[in-house]
Amino acid sequence: MKQIVVISGKGGTGKTTLTSSFAYLAKNRDVADCDVEAPNLNLILNNTPIKRELYIGGKIAYIDKEKCIECGKCRSICRFDAIKENFEINDIKCEGCGACVEVCPNEAIKLVDDETGDVITSSIEGGKFSYAQLRIGADGAGKVVTKVRQSLISDKEKPELVIIDGSPGIGCVVISSLTGCNMAVVVTEPTQSGLEDLMRVLSLVDYFHMKAYVVINKFDINLEKTKEIEDFCNENNFEVVGKIPFDPYVSKAIKKSKPVVLFEESIAGKEIRKIWNIINEKIKEVE
Amino acid sequence: MKISVLSGKGGTGKTTVATNLAYYLSKKGKKVQYLDFDVEEPNGFIFLKPEIKNTFEVKVKVPQIDESSCTQCGLCAKKCNFNALAVTKNGVLVFEKICHSCGLCSLVCPVNAITETEREIGKIEIGYTNNLKAVRGVLNIGEPMGIPILKNLKKLITPDYINIIDSPPGSSCSVVHSVEGSDYGILVTEPTKFGLHDLEIAANVIRQLGVPFGVVINKSDENDYIIEEFCEKQGIDIIEKIPFDRSIAQKYSKGELLEDKSFIEVFENIFSKIMEVS
Numbered sequence: 001m002k003q004i005v006v007i008s009g010k011g012g013t014g015k016t017t018l019t020s021s022f023a024y025l026a027k028n029r030d031v032a033d034c035d036v037e038a039p040n041l042n043l044i045l046n047n048t049p050i051k052r053e054l055y056i057g058g059k060i061a062y063i064d065k066e067k068c069i070e071c072g073k074c075r076s077i078c079r080f081d082a083i084k085e086n087f088e089i090n091d092i093k094c095e096g097c098g099a100c101v102e103v104c105p106n107e108a109i110k111l112v113d114d115e116t117g118d119v120i121t122s123s124i125e126g127g128k129f130s131y132a133q134l135r136i137g138a139d140g141a142g143k144v145v146t147k148v149r150q151s152l153i154s155d156k157e158k159p160e161l162v163i164i165d166g167s168p169g170i171g172c173v174v175i176s177s178l179t180g181c182n183m184a185v186v187v188t189e190p191t192q193s194g195l196e197d198l199m200r201v202l203s204l205v206d207y208f209h210m211k212a213y214v215v216i217n218k219f220d221i222n223l224e225k226t227k228e229i230e231d232f233c234n235e236n237n238f239e240v241v242g243k244i245p246f247d248p249y250v251s252k253a254i255k256k257s258k259p260v261v262l263f264e265e266s267i268a269g270k271e272i273r274k275i276w277n278i279i280n281e282k283i284k285e286v287e
Numbered sequence: 288m289k290i291s292v293l294s295g296k297g298g299t300g301k302t303t304v305a306t307n308l309a310y311y312l313s314k315k316g317k318k319v320q321y322l323d324f325d326v327e328e329p330n331g332f333i334f335l336k337p338e339i340k341n342t343f344e345v346k347v348k349v350p351q352i353d354e355s356s357c358t359q360c361g362l363c364a365k366k367c368n369f370n371a372l373a374v375t376k377n378g379v380l381v382f383e384k385i386c387h388s389c390g391l392c393s394l395v396c397p398v399n400a401i402t403e404t405e406r407e408i409g410k411i412e413i414g415y416t417n418n419l420k421a422v423r424g425v426l427n428i429g430e431p432m433g434i435p436i437l438k439n440l441k442k443l444i445t446p447d448y449i450n451i452i453d454s455p456p457g458s459s460c461s462v463v464h465s466v467e468g469s470d471y472g473i474l475v476t477e478p479t480k481f482g483l484h485d486l487e488i489a490a491n492v493i494r495q496l497g498v499p500f501g502v503v504i505n506k507s508d509e510n511d512y513i514i515e516e517f518c519e520k521q522g523i524d525i526i527e528k529i530p531f532d533r534s535i536a537q538k539y540s541k542g543e544l545l546e547d548k549s550f551i552e553v554f555e556n557i558f559s560k561i562m563e564v565s
Contacts, residue, residue, distance in 0.1 A: 010330070011299075011328075011456045012298010037457030037458050037488075038458070038488065040296070040485070058368070077394070079389055080389075092463050092467075096368055098368050098389075099389050099391045102391060102395060103394070134458065134459065136492050136495050137458070137460055137463040138459050138460065141459045141460075168298075169327030170328065170426065171433050174327075175429075175431050191539055191540035191541075192333045193333055196330065196333060197330070200327075200328065203428045204429060221537075221540060222537065222540040225541075251479065254479050254480055255479070255480065
């Protein structure tokens with residue numbers, strides 16, 4: 001089983017557009033939406049939920065008011081300012097470390113399960129699809145990503161290929177999406193922000209010794225910046241595997257909840273097909 | 288005063304709104320501070336181009352084990368809720384990147400073999416363009432947790448300034464850390480199904496925090512009804528629309544601010560609506 005992750009550094013560059021098209025073009029594959037904070041792939045892939053699992057991301061402190069003598073030891077030991085004036089726990093700030101439990105002289109505090117969100121597994125044509133719905137302000141989103149991916153690969157019938165829609169950024173959520181993947185496809189746009197975030201996310205990919213291929217979306221919006229991105233990639237040995245032109249069919253496709261490659265006339269769709277053929281060959285070569 | 292700009296989804300125009308609003312207000316002679324809380328991908332400085340005057344390292348505490356006094360009893364590893372410590376035959380291993388710096392291990396060690404040392408995870412930069420103060424946090428590559436940087440950024444919010452916070456995308460703890468305590472929240476969205484879906488999530492987050500808010504539709508076009516219907520049903524104010532305009536996209540791509548008269552009006556409107564509410 002091999003895994004490809006689509007990431008971007010910067011948000012809104014076209015990860016989901018690319019992933020949904022790859023998912024349509026690939027054979028014998030499962031798909032995971034690991035942009036767990038803003039999952040959009042479920043809006044495009046025609047999917048039927050088959051399983052919903054409550055995910056416990058960690059622990060959270062709970063103070064029993066009957067036992068609490070309001071001595072304040074918990075508040076002075078807590079480094080996250082998670083204990084309010086009225087000796088209640090601030091759910092969002094508590095990291096569940098348990099230091100308060102340790103110092104409480106009256107055993108008034110215990111750690112309870114923190115319900116981070118739900119992991120949903122759906123059936124799609126030719127495979128499975130998993131994504132998450134998080135509770136507001138959920139901590140440990142990186143761990144949810146791991147759970148979303150596990151729900152596919154822990155299955156007895158392992159897929160040949162898993163295609164992962166990553167999240168923006170370079171932090172724990174992205175790191176959890178990258179871990180164990182065979183290849184990253186990095187989508188960028190020809191803007192100064194796009195270039196700077198691309199540099200940061202490629203450093204991250206390098207840090208994990210992963211192979212990365214770059215796609216420049218809406219490349220014809222600023223040819224000068226596109227050239228700058230290409231030069232940067234050449235100098236740093238990252239291969240640009242495709243340049244997708246700006247195409248109004250992309251927003252039409254989103255409106256109709258369909259992958260853009262389904263629209264025969266779409267010039268973006270044509271380029272994505274080419275990109276997929278290249279990626280599909282490369283993933284076969286990867287150990 | 289603290290105004291947060293958030294969006295749920297990435298790439299909808301948070302930074303465009305936050306930087307231009309800060310710039311507009313500073314031009315009007317207000318005391319303004321722009322703070323980029325999107326520490327994983329801070330882009331505001333590309334547009335504001337401040338001259339950086341101060342840089343601070345952000346450090347977190349991690350346990351340091353004194354091997355000579357450690358009895359390898361294993362209590363630290365057993366009590367750690369993040370699995371950041373492991374006891375092996377050769378001593379105690381510390382997995383620094385998953386440590387939350389809570390200090391529990393040193394608290395429970397029966398022989399006081401654990402002290403704490405510091406480790407850098409990123410930095411904070413402070414700069415100026417004319418009379419506008421600009422602050423950003425930058426997370427180091429390979430570091431998973433940006434929250435300690437956000438906590439340090441929050442200390443730089445000063446009440447005598449208008450503080451404009453450029454939040455990270457998404458809806459998790461880092462967004463909550465950025466937005467809580469704000470006097471007003473600007474939710475930037477775009478008129479697509481994705482935009483609407485993520486706007487719903489962001490609206491839930493900000494409601495739960497009890498912060499008054501309004502919506503700015505960016506890349507506004509004939510599909511605005513997608514957002515308008517939702518906002519009407521939920522009783523949410525649409526405070527401004529920024530048109531889908533090639534010149535804006537071009538300026539953005541080059542890292543330039545929108546200084547034309549037509550846009551000044553947009554930011555004037557946004558600010559006067561905020562003043563009405565908060």
